[in-house]
Amino acid sequence: MNQELISIHEVAKTVTEAMDTRHSIREYESKEVPQEILQRIFTKALRSPSWKNSQPWKVHIVSGEKRKELSEALTNAAKSSSPTPETGWPESYPSDAKKRMFDLGMKIYGVAGIDRKDKEARDEFMLRNFSFFGAPTAVFITSKFDLNFFVGIDLGCFLQSVLLLAREEGLGTCPQAALGAFPVMVRNALDLPNEEKVIMGLSIGYPKANSDLNRYHTPREEANDLIRVY
Template sequence: MNPELISIHEVAKSVKEAMETRHSIREYESKPIPEEVLKRIFETALRSPSWKNSQPWKVHIVSGNKRDELASALTEAAKVSTPIPETNWPESYPSDAKKRMFDLGMKIYGVAGIDRKDKEARDQFMLRNFQFFGAPTAVFITSKFDLNFFVGIDFGCFLQSILLLAREEGLGTCPQAALGAFPQVVRNALQLPNEEKVIMGLSIGYPKASSELNRYHTPRESASDLIRFY
């Protein structure tokens, strides 16, 4: 087996283990997540730090019929419209980051058995974002704050807390900017007030056991290039 393909089916027993084994999960079992498990994850994640303890977040945890309804509405929106996010999606990157992003696409399509030249297959794969990759629960993160740089950092802290706490419950996650692509659809479905902006979302559930895609572990640049001691 490819050495980059490692297992995420064991429960992480420490933060270090959760960090080392977490990666984005893009195929899930349909098995529902018990409500007390979701409560443990999201209530603990509320301990995340934020600028002056401002706590800019609200979290909407969507399962069952509402999840299915949103999956259909978001998929339909994505088929006919380009994204209209309320956050500033990045438009340019340094060249080394562009290479990493290209490599990610190539690898994921490769493991998913998609020919990169096959646009229809790529579009179908992209649409899986809006079906939450088959996860039983979708999570939307919203805020009524002005979306400045430090609010973005607050959300980064919050998001990573959720991803790591999920590993401790044996759950997989995929953070998704895509789930903020059609905010009005989410606002309508969840009856959110207009000032509540949809930042992004994530899929959460039990990783599909038989999935090769789930075993793909993205590489990182070497520590000696990125960390310097003085």
């Protein structure tokens, strides 16, 4: 198997297959995902572990007209204002992580056919976050908990469950911090109470066929460098 370009159109039958083949999908078919499949994925993901079983998550599955409305509101916000996330986005990283992040940008722009020096094209690509990369369904994860490290871990466990369960249904996903960039828009569109914070979101749908962008499989550091056995 080419380690960089793989297909994720097959259904993952085991957790290992889902882990091996999952990567973020940034081009989707317009075909709707049946509601019962979405229900199945998110209901199963509720089995995710959390600190003292506190279950800090709430999920909003948005398709159809509401998805269109939100996409327009978020895209306009992104074009005219700076992000105001409620989660406190990271401001600095260790130098080795910075390198990985830079490499990711280079590779993604490369497979998307974007010249890294072309700022307009990069901005356009960034804006695709807010049209959910063409996915027919957007999902927003919210929480009314005071945000702390362990709530973040709980939500991360939930998110990973969703990403793997989606692979079992033959679906692609892209987790997106960007979907928490303009919480006011999401709160207004979904009529959320003030105490419910918009953490992030994800796009979910059928991966677009014949898309090199979709086939790009991000590399990982060597296990030997990260896992020590005593």
